[in-house]
Amino acid sequence: MENSRRRGRPGHDQNAVLTAAVRLFNTHGYDATSMFDIAESLGITKSTLYHHVSSKEQMLTMAVDRALGALEEAAAEALTSTDPATVRLRRLIRSSVLVLAERLEFVTLLLRVHGNTVAEQHAVSRRRAFDRIVTDLVKQAQAEGGVRADVDAATAARLIFGMVNSLIEWYRPDRGAPESIADTVSDLAFDGLRTH
C-alpha cells in the first residue's frame, strides 16, 4: 500500500529521494555515496530507486538546481532592477541568505562540489557566474559612491559571500529566523561591527 501511494505521487517521491541523496552526499561525499546507499537509506531496493531517478549524476544536477535556481533568480533581479547598485547589492545579499537558510542542504552540496564529472563542472561554472555578478555589483556600487573604493571589488565580494556562505556551517532554525539572520548579515556587511 505504501508502495502504491509512492507510485501514485511521483513528485512527492522524487523529493524524498532527492532529500535522502543530498543528506548522504553531504555526510559522506558525492564520490563515496552509491546508488545502493541511497536506496538503503530510503528502505527501498535499487530497482525501485531507478524507477524514480536515472542516475546519481541526475540527482546531483537536480539538487544543485534547487540551490542555483533560487540564487540565479535573485541575481537576475539584481541585474534587471533600475535601483542604485548599492541597493541592489544589499538586496542580493539578503536574498542569498534567505535562499541558504531555506535550502541549506542543497546549498551545502553546491558549495562542496569540486568536481570532475560533467554535472559537477557545470555547477562550478554556474557558481562562478554568480560570483562575477556580485563582483560587478560591488564595482558599480563603488563607482556610484555607495561602497568604499579602497577595497578590491573581487576581494570584497568574496569576503561578504564568505559571511553569507558560512551559514552552511552553523545555521539551524533555533539560531534565528531566516529574515532576522538576513538583516544581521546585511547590516554587518554594510556597517560592520562598530557602534554607530
Add this chain to the structure above:
Amino acid sequence: MENSRRRGRPGHDQNAVLTAAVRLFNTHGYDATSMFDIAESLGITKSTLYHHVSSKEQMLTMAVDRALGALEEAAAEALTSTDPATVRLRRLIRSSVLVLAERLEFVTLLLRVHGNTVAEQHAVSRRRAFDRIVTDLVKQAQAEGGVRADVDAATAARLIFGMVNSLIEWYRPDRGAPESIADTVSDLAFDGLRTH
C-alpha cells in the same frame, strides 16, 4: 643517496610527509586517504613512511596542531592583553587571517574535519573553544560600547569568522599579501562596505 639524506634529516622529512598527507586529505577526504596513497604520492614505500610517522591519525593530529597552535596563540594573546576588548577583537581577526593565509592547507584540513575518530573529535572541540573565545570577546566589546549591541554576539562571531575562514576557499598569494588581506578583513568587519 636521496634516501640517506632523508634518513639524516628526520625533521625535514616529517615536514614533507605531512605536507603530502594534508594535500591528499584535503583533496580526497581524510577517510578516503590510505597510508599507501600517502607513501605513493611521496614515491616511497609504506614501510619507509612508517619510519617517519606511526599512523594516519598521528598525521592528522600534527597537521591540525599547526593550524590550531597558531590560532590558540593568537587567542591567548587576546585573553591576556589589557587592551580594550574592541582592540583585542580586531587584533584577533587580523592574526587569524594571517594564520590562515600562511598555513592555508593546515587550516583547510582543520575546518573540514567533522570527525568520528578521537583525533578528529579533539580537533573539533579545540575549534569550539576558539569560537567561544571570539564570542566572549564580542560580548565584552559590546559591553564596552565599541561593538554594536543590536546583534547577537554568537551570530556576529560566526559571521565575522565566516568571512575570515572563507580564505580557505579562495585565497592564493597572487590575490594579495597576507597583511593586506588582513587589513581588508578587519576593515570590513568593523566598518563594513559603506562609504565613510
